[in-house]
Amino acid sequence: xxxxxxxxxxxxxxxxxxxxxxxxxxxxxxxxxxxxxxxxxxxxxxxxxxxxxxxxxxxxxxxxxxxxxxxxxxxxxxxxxxxxxxxxxxxxxxxxxxxxxxxxxxxxxxxxxxxxxxxxxxxxxxxxxxxxxxxxxxxxxxxxxxxxxxxxxxxxxxxxxxxxxxxxxxxxxxxxxxxxxxxxxxxxxxxxxxxxxxxxxxxxxxxxxxxxxxxxxxxxxxxxxxxxxxxxxxxxxxxxxxxxxxxxxxxxxxxxxxxxxxxxxxxxxxxxxxxxx
Numbered sequence: 001x002x003x004x005x006x007x008x009x010x011x012x013x014x015x016x017x018x019x020x021x022x023x024x025x026x027x028x029x030x031x032x033x034x035x036x037x038x039x040x041x042x043x044x045x046x047x048x049x050x051x052x053x054x055x056x057x058x059x060x061x062x063x064x065x066x067x068x069x070x071x072x073x074x075x076x077x078x079x080x081x082x083x084x085x086x087x088x089x090x091x092x093x094x095x096x097x098x099x100x101x102x103x104x105x106x107x108x109x110x111x112x113x114x115x116x117x118x119x120x121x122x123x124x125x126x127x128x129x130x131x132x133x134x135x136x137x138x139x140x141x142x143x144x145x146x147x148x149x150x151x152x153x154x155x156x157x158x159x160x161x162x163x164x165x166x167x168x169x170x171x172x173x174x175x176x177x178x179x180x181x182x183x184x185x186x187x188x189x190x191x192x193x194x195x196x197x198x199x200x201x202x203x204x205x206x207x208x209x210x211x212x213x214x215x216x217x218x219x220x221x222x223x224x225x226x227x228x229x230x231x232x233x234x235x236x237x238x239x240x241x242x243x244x245x246x247x248x249x250x251x252x253x254x255x256x257x258x259x260x261x262x263x264x265x266x267x268x269x270x271x272x273x274x275x276x277x
Contacts, residue, residue, distance in 0.1 A: 005079055005103050005104050005105050005108075006105070006108075007079060007105060008230075009230065010129065010225065010230035011079055011105065011129075013224070013225040013230075014079065014080075014127055014225050015079040015080045015081070016080075017224075017225055018056070018078075018079075018080035018082065018083050019080045019081055019082030019083065020082070021082075022057065022080065022082030022083045022085065022086050023082070023086070025056065025057050025083065025086065026057050026059070026086070030206070031056075031059060031123075032059055033206075034122070034123070034151060034206070034268060035059035035060045035063065035122050036059075036063060037204070037268075037270060038060060038120060038122055038149055038150075038151055038270055039060055039063045039064055039067070039120070041149065041202060041270050041272065042118055042120070042147060042149050042272070044064055044067045044068055044117075044118060045067075045068070046067070046068055046069045046071055046072060047068060047069065047071035047072045048068045048072045048117035048118060049068075049072060049073050049074075049115065049116045049117050049118075049143075050064045050065075050068060050072070050073070050074040050075070050116060050117065050118045050119075050120065051074075051075050051076075051077070051111070051115070051116045051118070051119045051120070051138070051141060052064065052074060052075070052076040052077070052119075052120045052121075052122070053077060053106045053119060053120060053121040053124065053138065054077070054078055054079075054106055054121055054122065054123075054124030054127070055076030055077060055078045055083070055084075055087060055101060055122075056078060056080070056083045056086075056087070056122070056124075057083055057086040057087050057090065058076055058086070058087030058088075058090055058091065058099070058101065059122065060076075060120050060122045061074045061075075061076035061087065061099055061101070061120075062087075062090060062091065062094065062096065062099065064099075064118075064120070065091075065096050065098050065099035066096070068098065069098065070097070070098055072098060073098050073099070073100075074098060074099040074100075075099075075100055075101075075102065076099065076100070076101045076102070077101070077102050077103075077104040077106060077109065078101070078103065078104075079103065079104070079105055079106075081103060084101050084103060087101050088101055106121070106124075106128065106134060106138075107128055107129060107130065107133065107134050107137065109137065109141070111141045112141075113140050113141065114141075114142070114143045114144065114146075115141050115142075115143070116141050116142055116143060116146060117142075117143055117146050117147070118142075118146060118147045118148075118149070119138045119141060119142055119146070119147075119148045119149075120148075120149050120150070121138070121148075121149075121150040121151070122150070122151050123151045123153075124150075124151075125150050125151070125152060125181060126152070126176070126177070126178060126180060126181060126227040126228055127227050127228065128228070129228070131180055131181075131190060131228075132190060132193060132194055135148070135190060135191065135194035135196070136194045136195065139194055139195050139196060139275055142275040143275070144275055144276065144277045145274060145275060145276075145277040146274065146275045147272060147273075147274050147275075148191075148196060148272065148273050148274075148275075149270065149271065149272045150271050151268060151269070151270065151271075152178070152181035152182075152187050152268075152269040152271055153178045153181070153182075153266065153267065153268055153269070154178065154182055154183060154203075154265070154267035154268075154269070155177070155178050155179045155182025155183065156182075156265050156267065157178055157265055157266050157267050157268075158177075158178070158218070158264065158265075158266065159210070159215050159253070159256070159262055159263065159264045159265065160214075160215045160216065160217065160218035160219070160253070161175075161177045161178070161218055162265075163215075163249055163252045163253055163256075164218060164219065164223060164249055165177060166252070167245055167248045167249045167252060168233075168234070168245055170245075170248075171237060171241055171245055172236075173233045173234060173236065173237065173245075174233065175223070175226060175229070175233065176226070176227060176228045176229055177226075177227060178227075180228065181269070181271075184201050184203060184269060187201050187269050187271040188201060188271075191271065191273035192273075194273075195275070195276075196273025196274060196275065197273065197274050197275070197276050198273065198274040199271075199272065199273045200271075200272045200273075201269050201270065201271045201272070202269070202270040203267060203268070203269055203270075204267070204268050204270065205265075205266070205267050205268075206266045206267075206268055207263065207264060207265045207266050207267070208263075208264060208266075209258075209260040209261035209262065209263055209264065210261055210262055210264045211261050211262070212253060212254065212257050212261070212262060214262075214264075215253045215256075215262045215264065216249075216250060216253055219246060219249060
């Protein structure tokens with residue numbers, strides 16, 4: 001793989017956005033915790049070959065590499081140079097020799113068929129331009145009996161996004177966010193249609209109270225980029241309408257505030273499917 005990836009405008013926006021976030025992406029324990037749970041559910045074994053899609057700072061890839069050992073190998077791919085810099089720095093500090101990272105588009109990979117025992121996609125499936133085509137491509141890379149695992153989030157997850165979607169719908173703007181994978185049945189149907197068998201989806205709640213400022217944060221970058229939608233659907237609104245919608249968004253969140261903060265539902269689906277043996 002080359003050190004360059006040919007990205008369309010949509011994916012370049014995503015890459016740039018994650019690169020800007022890369023220095024503090026690992027702050028806190030939430031991302032590491034859910035990455036660990038995804039790997040834990042997969043029950044990797046020594047010697048296995050693993051592909052980590054949208055590897056980010058390498059949270060899944062590094063843990064997988066430590067499990068599969070020197071007889072195994074992990075390849076992590078991402079479109080964000082900033083995130084990959086963080087991943088490579090961590091691998092160097094840990095002196096791991098069985099994991100490598102490449103700048104690559106998850107929807108334009110060219111690995112041989114039947115290359116991997118396991119393919120992961122942590123928290124990134126909804127960013128794909130075509131979810132079903134992506135799953136079919138990754139299915140092709142799996143060995144017979146190989147396992148795919150991804151995170152998805154309920155359509156009610158992340159209060160800022162839920163309120164933004166509700167408010168903007170009144171202005172004729174439809175936001176997808178987590179809706180394509182927003183419940184267990186949707187995740188199951190995607191995996192089945194992509195050809196996966198032995199589907200297993202675990203649902204876990206990781207909800208908590210957050211501050212009003214945190215809840216409003218989703219709008220801090222103008223909801224930009226928007227998962228699975230390009231161009232940004234907010235561009236159809238005039239500046240006046242957008243300001244009005246933002247005011248309504250703020251008011252709705254303020255009405256949800258309690259002494260503890262604002263309840264932020266984060267229901268996570270750990271979705272797995274196997275390639276037929």
